[in-house]
Amino acid sequence: IAGITQAPTSQILAAGRRMTLRCTQDMRHNAMYWYRQDLGLGLRLIHYSNTAGTTGKGEVPDGYSVSRANTDDFPLTLASAVPSQTSVYFCASSETGGADTQYFGPGTRLTVL
């Protein structure tokens, strides 16, 4: 593979359930990001990681958690899903986490009922 993969492609989830969205990159990028995209709004940063072993909160972190055990993987967990978390989720990576280009995965469309 080359680039970023995300799984699942789409998911319908009952409110209150726990869900983990997976993200893997093979570019050996140091920085990774999770965004959500909602109609009429710009992409909003949920969490980020500038290097393996470190994570930080973005603009909308509540209700989400992340981990970065290694360089390649950056899973996003919804501990107890709520309908307002219905969105399209994009994972992205960049080489350094500085002023460099972010590359995006194909996205996960999540619906919480």
Add this chain to the structure above:
Amino acid sequence: GQNIDQPTEMTATEGAIVQINCTYQTSGFNGLFWYQQHAGEAPTFLSYNVLDGLEEKGRFSSFLSRSKGYSYLLLKELQMKDSASYLCAVMDSNYQLIWGAGTKLIIKP
């Protein structure tokens, strides 16, 4: 607060030229990015400006004026495949991208 403004939707004709504007107010500035996003797909990188002036890349050009908090993306010789949303994003002082809501560009034959 931080704010990125761009038009919601624009319509243009195949073969013509279109300019998509973006104005911004952010905490610090480490460059401005333009991305293209086709419906149902991921954003893909188009251009990056950190200094004032025009950057040309084939049919696409991007302009930046830091003093005015203004950028535009210029698309020439429009093709049907250019129908997409165009996202403006500014990298702030924390190296986080602040995104506009995007401009949906409709190309008519």
